[in-house]
Structure formats: structure tokens, C-alpha cells
Amino acid sequence: MAIRITLVLNLVCLTVISVNAFGRPGGLSRTKPATPEIQRLVNSVRGQIISKLPLGYDREQxxxxxxxxxxxxxVSGTNYFIKIKTGPMRxxxxxxxxxxxxxxxxxxxxxxxSLLDPIRYF
Incomplete structure (x- = not known):
């Protein structure tokens, strides 16, 4: 019973946080500058990012x-939509x-x- 109550309270808190931070549940936040935590997140999945590139792309670039x-x-966790610099003007x-x-x-x-492309849901 205590576990159910804890889960319900966590869901309520997440809903309140998402409504306050994003204007509506499940909405995207405003664009924020990358933090060291976001860079660590990118570093942690670097291999997965590279593997998503189409075949034939020079992955070294x-x-x-x-x-x-x-x-x-x-959401039931967090989606991060991250603009990542891969080289000069890329x-x-x-x-x-x-x-x-x-x-x-x-x-x-x-x-x-490009640097000017807005981050949108995809």
C-alpha cells in the first residue's frame, strides 16, 4: 500500500513540475544553454549517436x-532535445x-x- 501511495505522489509531483516548467504536461521547455550535466549525457550515449548516422557518412567528421x-x-522520464556542435559551423x-x-x-x-536552427520536437 505504501508503495502505491508513493508512486501516486511521485506522479502528481511530476505532473505539477511539468505544468509549472513547461506550461502543460508533456510540453517542451524553453531552449536552455547546455550544462556540464547535459554534456555528460551526450558523452554517455556518444556511440549511440554515432550509430544513428546514415551509412556512408564520414563518422570522424x-x-x-x-x-x-x-x-x-x-514524460515517464525525460526526453532531451539537444543541439550538438560537431565541427566548425556544423x-x-x-x-x-x-x-x-x-x-x-x-x-x-x-x-x-545550423546554429540558427531552432530545436523542435522530432
Whole structure:
């Protein structure tokens, strides 16, 4: 019984946090500058990001991966939509899912982005 109450309270808190931070449950946050924590997140899934690149792409041109800015979406965990600098004037967008429990994973990557391209849901 105590576990059920704790789970319900956690869900209520997450809903309140997401409504306050994002304006509505499940909405994207405003764009924020990347933090060391976001860079660690990118570093932790670097291999997955590289593996999402289409065959035939020179994967060496996508080194290093430097987080620039991001948006987040609270779901049953958090989706991070991150603008990543891959070289001079080269950016990609990566969607990374970090569950409440379990392994972080890369959902998808968008190529050929610029510094001026806004981060949007994908």
C-alpha cells in the first residue's frame, strides 16, 4: 500500500513540475544553454549517436560532440532535445530519452543543422 501511495505522489509531483516548467504536461521547455550535466549525457550515449548516422557518412567528421543548447520534455522520464556542435559551423540535433529507471537511449538524430536552427520536437 505504501508503495502505491508513493508512486501516486511521485506522479502528481511530476505532473505539477511539468505544468509549472513547461506550461502543460508533456510540453517542451524553453531552449536552455547546455550544462556540464547535459554534456555528460551526450558523452554517455556518444556511440549511440554515432550509430544513428546514415551509412556512408564520414563518422570522424562528427568528433567531438559538444552540447550547445537543449530543450527537455518530462514524460515517464525525460526526453532531451539537444543541439550538438560537431565541427566548425556544423550541428546536429539528438533526441535522448532518460527513463526514471533503466538505461538512457538515443531515439533519433537530425543532421545538417545550423546554429540558427531552432530545436523542435522530432
Amino acid at each position: 562528427y568528433l567531438p560532440l559538444t552540447a550547445h543548447s537543449y530543450k527537455e520534455q518530462v 550541428y546536429i540535433h539528438a533526441r535522448i530519452y532518460k527513463p526514471l529507471f533503466g538505461l538512457t537511449s538515443v531515439h533519433s538524430v537530425q543532421l545538417q543543422k
